[in-house]
Amino acid sequence: MAEKVKVPINPSIPSGEQTVWADVSSLLDLACKDLRDGELIHGENFNLFAAMSALEIMDPKMDSGIVCTYYSVDEAIESGAAPVPLSFDRTLDVQCTIEIMDHLLACEATWHKGHSLAQTVFSCIYLLKPDRTASHALLHSYCRVIRATCNLVVSVVSDARTHEEEDLFTMAYGLPLKGDGDEKCLSMLHAVEETISRQLRACKAPSSKKRVLEDIETLQTHPDLEEDYCKALLCRIRFRKHFYHVLASMRRSQGRGFELARKHIASCLSELDSILKSSEFLRSNARGPCKDGVEHSTTATGCLPIGFDASLNCRLSAPTPPRSIKILSWRKAIEYFQKLLHDLDIICSYSLDPLLEGVLRFVVEFQKFQPDLVARAHLQLLLVQDGKLYGRDPIFVVISKAAALPEVPRNHDIQKNEILVQLVQLVISLLKILCANAAWQRRKLGKILHDWRVIYIQLELAFQKDLGEISSILNDEKLCAKISKHILIWVEEQTYWIASRFLILGFELELYSPSEYCMVYWYIYVVLIKLAEKTHLKMLTSSETGKRKGRKKKDSLKDLARDYQIPPTVLLLQCQIYLAEGLTMRFIQHFELLQKASIPDHISYLSYKESTTQARSSNLDMHNCFKDARRIAKELRSSFSNDQERMAELRRIEQVAEHNGVALNLICRLGTLDPSLKVYFEFCHHPYFATAVVKRS
Amino acid sequence: MEAATAKEGESTAEFQGSDIEYVSYGGEHHLPLIMRLVDEELSEPYSIFTYRYFVYLWPQLSFLAFYRGTCVGTVVCKMGEHRNTFRGYIAMLVVLKPYRGRGIATELVTRSIKVMMESGCEEVTLEAEVTNKGALALYGRLGFIRSKRLFRYYLNGVDAFRLKLLFPRPELHSSLDMMAARNENAGRIDNVPSGERSLLQEIS
Numbered sequence: 001m002a003e004k005v006k007v008p009i010n011p012s013i014p015s016g017e018q019t020v021w022a023d024v025s026s027l028l029d030l031a032c033k034d035l036r037d038g039e040l041i042h043g044e045n046f047n048l049f050a051a052m053s054a055l056e057i058m059d060p061k062m063d064s065g066i067v068c069t070y071y072s073v074d075e076a077i078e079s080g081a082a083p084v085p086l087s088f089d090r091t092l093d094v095q096c097t098i099e100i101m102d103h104l105l106a107c108e109a110t111w112h113k114g115h116s117l118a119q120t121v122f123s124c125i126y127l128l129k130p131d132r133t134a135s136h137a138l139l140h141s142y143c144r145v146i147r148a149t150c151n152l153v154v155s156v157v158s159d160a161r162t163h164e165e166e167d168l169f170t171m172a173y174g175l176p177l178k179g180d181g182d183e184k185c186l187s188m189l190h191a192v193e194e195t196i197s198r199q200l201r202a203c204k205a206p207s208s209k210k211r212v213l214e215d216i217e218t219l220q221t222h223p224d225l226e227e228d229y230c231k232a233l234l235c236r237i238r239f240r241k242h243f244y245h246v247l248a249s250m251r252r253s254q255g256r257g258f259e260l261a262r263k264h265i266a267s268c269l270s271e272l273d274s275i276l277k278s279s280e281f282l283r284s285n286a287r288g289p290c291k292d293g294v295e296h297s298t299t300a301t302g303c304l305p306i307g308f309d310a311s312l313n314c315r316l317s318a319p320t321p322p323r324s325i326k327i328l329s330w331r332k333a334i335e336y337f338q339k340l341l342h343d344l345d346i347i348c349s350y351s352l353d354p355l356l357e358g359v360l361r362f363v364v365e366f367q368k369f370q371p372d373l374v375a376r377a378h379l380q381l382l383l384v385q386d387g388k389l390y391g392r393d394p395i396f397v398v399i400s401k402a403a404a405l406p407e408v409p410r411n412h413d414i415q416k417n418e419i420l421v422q423l424v425q426l427v428i429s430l431l432k433i434l435c436a437n438a439a440w441q442r443r444k445l446g447k448i449l450h451d452w453r454v455i456y457i458q459l460e461l462a463f464q465k466d467l468g469e470i471s472s473i474l475n476d477e478k479l480c481a482k483i484s485k486h487i488l489i490w491v492e493e494q495t496y497w498i499a500s501r502f503l504i505l506g507f508e509l510e511l512y513s514p515s516e517y518c519m520v521y522w523y524i525y526v527v528l529i530k531l532a533e534k535t536h537l538k539m540l541t542s543s544e545t546g547k548r549k550g551r552k553k554k555d556s557l558k559d560l561a562r563d564y565q566i567p568p569t570v571l572l573l574q575c576q577i578y579l580a581e582g583l584t585m586r587f588i589q590h591f592e593l594l595q596k597a598s599i600p601d602h603i604s605y606l607s608y609k610e611s612t613t614q615a616r617s618s619n620l621d622m623h624n625c626f627k628d629a630r631r632i633a634k635e636l637r638s639s640f641s642n643d644q645e646r647m648a649e650l651r652r653i654e655q656v657a658e659h660n661g662v663a664l665n666l667i668c669r670l671g672t673l674d675p676s677l678k679v680y681f682e683f684c685h686h687p688y689f690a691t692a693v694v695k696r697s
Numbered sequence: 698m699e700a701a702t703a704k705e706g707e708s709t710a711e712f713q714g715s716d717i718e719y720v721s722y723g724g725e726h727h728l729p730l731i732m733r734l735v736d737e738e739l740s741e742p743y744s745i746f747t748y749r750y751f752v753y754l755w756p757q758l759s760f761l762a763f764y765r766g767t768c769v770g771t772v773v774c775k776m777g778e779h780r781n782t783f784r785g786y787i788a789m790l791v792v793l794k795p796y797r798g799r800g801i802a803t804e805l806v807t808r809s810i811k812v813m814m815e816s817g818c819e820e821v822t823l824e825a826e827v828t829n830k831g832a833l834a835l836y837g838r839l840g841f842i843r844s845k846r847l848f849r850y851y852l853n854g855v856d857a858f859r860l861k862l863l864f865p866r867p868e869l870h871s872s873l874d875m876m877a878a879r880n881e882n883a884g885r886i887d888n889v890p891s892g893e894r895s896l897l898q899e900i901s
């Protein structure tokens with residue numbers, strides 16, 4: 001390309017600060033002539049991401065511009081896509097308004113479930129032009145409260161922001177998320193609610209009183225439908241009001257608004273019930289036939305709502321190809337909100353346990369319900385506010401309690417130590433990660449495992465090196481040594497706890513295939529043993545601090561199990577260890593016999609292989625893990641009688657142990673003789689300890 | 698990176714395994730064949746740039762399967778440095794419906810993996826929808842493990858698995874042929890997931 005090309009600057013489009021618009025057609029023409037068919041110019045920065053983000057103009061699969069019905073919101077409005085009022089027939093107007101409300105609910109749930117705001121809630125043309133609805137008090141106030149609610153939810157999720165899941169969720173550029181005066185939405189909504197309540201009272205009043213109330217205009221024109229339409233609107237409006245209050249109260253710091261939030265949650269749930277109940281009436285008076293069946297419909301009436309066009313702002317949705325997304329059905333949306341409210345209720349009824357161990361258990365239990373993003377964001381904001389637990393307890397204090405550090409004289413700032421500052425950060429990120437979705441959580445846990453390992457070494461060094469320094473701050477070498485010991489044990493315990501959570505989450509995420517179970521259970525077995533050891537050690541050292549008994553704990557865990565002093569928490573771990581051990585050794589060797597699964601030669605397997613070979617050579621009537629698990633679980637019942645959650649875990653353990661014991665016997669008796677015997681695993685009794693099922697094929 | 702449009706079954710073609718001819722990407726004339734196949738079977742739309750990105754930079758890693766002159770299957774890959782490991786990546790894999798279940802995909806993938814291995818790759822990865830039973834089974838048989846789950850990875854909102862195959866360390870030489878042997882028993886563990894391995898090293 002030796003020739004010089006002149007590119008005309010296009011004056012019809014105003015230039016930007018450092019840019020001008022120019023017509024490059026001539027340049028492109030020349031470039032085209034220069035390129036042979038099939039040639040590719042590959043700039044160094046043109047990577048896979050760039051290639052994938054490139055669009056082919058006019059390809060309907062990619063070009064979001066060509067799938068739109070209208071070119072602009074204004075054009076849509078001019079074409080009558082979103083009339084105000086919806087109809088001059090007041091009954092029809094009410095019907096259509098209810099449909100908009102229902103569809104918006106469905107859109108909102110779909111947004112919460114992971115689609116963009118632009119393609120869900122803001123597919124509503126009325127929301128896009130806040131001022132247009134001013135003459136329609138009902139629609140206007142409803143739109144306002146929707147925008148205000150979306151705003152609250154976006155702020156919760158973006159304040160909690162830890163990863164990419166939230167990015168799509170909070171992406172709202174180009175959307176009128178904040179309408180002028182939206183902050184007054186509650187009082188406007190309240191006024192509308194008052195009016196409709198009066199209309200409801202009026203139509204229910206005995207006819208003798210009617211005359212007095214005659215000056216009240218009815219909601220719509222059919223006297224016999226008046227009561228039901230008033231009710232259908234009231235529960236929808238009240239739901240919005242209470243839901244807004246739930247979110248607003250939950251944002252108050254240190255969980256101060258939780259009690260109030262719970263009241264609103266209860267009200268929300270009861271309004272949702274009323275909304276559901278209204279569907280029968282609404283459907284039987286629908287303005288048209290139900291299009292795709294009540295099950296899939298996004299409205300109670302079954303009719304398609306007026307005033308929505310998802311393609312209008314698909315250009316705003318994301319730098320991705322446009323997808324026509326499927327809006328959840330109205331029923332599914334209500335189910336979603338019921339679930340969300342229940343999840344929020346769990347958070348609001350949490351006791352704000354000051355002990356880290358309790359916090360971790362709470363989060364793990366909470367995650368078992370598989371809460372969605374909004375609920376998880378709320379939990380995260382509760383746990384970590386202003387760098388403190390619940391915005392209340394400094395993390396270092398929390399760590400001190402968890403590690404049972406001896407009382408440090410007030411004026412000594414050992415927490416200013418750089419590594420201890422890092423440790424505080426590690427605890428904060430652990431708490432945040434535990435609130436994320438399981439997939440991301442596991443990945444992140446795998447990564448911070450390393451950080452915990454590193455900080456252990458750093459702490460160890462710091463305490464050795466700085467012992468002089470720190471102890472001179474503390475003026476007490478003994479105290480310093482004690483602190484060092486406690487912290488180190490605790491850090492190790494946390495590390496193994498993280499490792500066990502990492503391994504266990506793999507089951508929930510379906511990452512393991514049955515052929516890998518033996519390996520996984522072996523890892524779990526190893527990690528749990530370490531965890532139990534550290535937990536036990538921690539408990540011993542902390543009681544030692546009181547008693548000064550100085551006993552050594554070098555016994556193996558099996559000896560420990562016979563020790564009457566072992567705390568129940570450790571014994572519970574011991575049960576799980578037995579299960580893991582049982583699932584590793586016993587089955588796998590038979591599983592292996594039956595399925596001829598070969599264990600690969602791999603360095604990291606050496607110790608594993610060793611242990612399986614040992615198990616093989618050992619006698620079958622040896623010590624039975626499942627029996628032991630059952631025995632300890634039974635004994636533990638009395639220790640946990642006040643702890644529902646742990647009682648449930650004990651029951652699950654007993655069931656797995658019992659079934660696996662039976663299965664094991666069966667295999668031992670028939671296994672090698674009967675090649676038609678098939679063994680497979682199910683998770684019917686426990687989320688991650690498998691139950692073996694033996695069947696003849 | 699692919700998301701399949703899942704429709705299984707339909708009519709199957711009668712043919713012998715030996716009727717299938719496998720060729721490495723040979724130039725521009727192969728490109729429309731690949732694009733047509735992928736467009737038909739995978740839900741993600743790819744621009745021409747995406748295809749060119751792969752086949753021009755790593756033509757030796759893309760293969761096509763022909764039955765009597767018709768292209769019935771293809772695999773498209775890349776490789777490169779990724780966080781200090783040299784990693785192969787399977788971007789697209791498609792076999793036309795009537796030709797499925799006869800080992801064509803396995804052969805295509807095995808060929809690519811072989812080249813990756815010879816080129817010094819230490820591992821191979823790819824993503825597959827958690828619902829894509831066929832692909833998951835296929836890669837599972839080849840020894841891939843599910844190293845991660847990717848939350849709502851695809852535009853359609855479905856999660857994906859990141860699948861990974863670690864090549865045996867040089868000192869442990871186990872041949873690739875063994876890996877691809879079709880009548881080997883299912884459920885073999887060829888490799889330890891990297892995450893778990895480092896875990897073990899830390900623990901022991």
Ligand SMILES: CC(C)(COP(=O)(O)OP(=O)(O)OC[C@H]1O[C@@H](n2cnc3c(N)ncnc32)[C@H](O)[C@@H]1OP(=O)(O)O)[C@@H](O)C(=O)NCCC(=O)NCCS
Nearest residue numbers: 701790791792797798799800801802803825831832834835
């Ligand atoms: C996945 C796909 C490429 C497989 O092609 P294929 O030629 O049928 O695969 P193979 O014949 O080599 O299959 C090898 C093994 O994979 C497994 N497998 C393949 N398809 C399967 C299916 N639908 N269900 C269960 N297992 C399946 C089987 O274990 C099979 O071995 P077997 O036939 O001895 O039982 C093909 O189904 C396809 O094109 N699908 C649509 C696109 C797609 O999903 N691509 C992969 C995205 S990651």
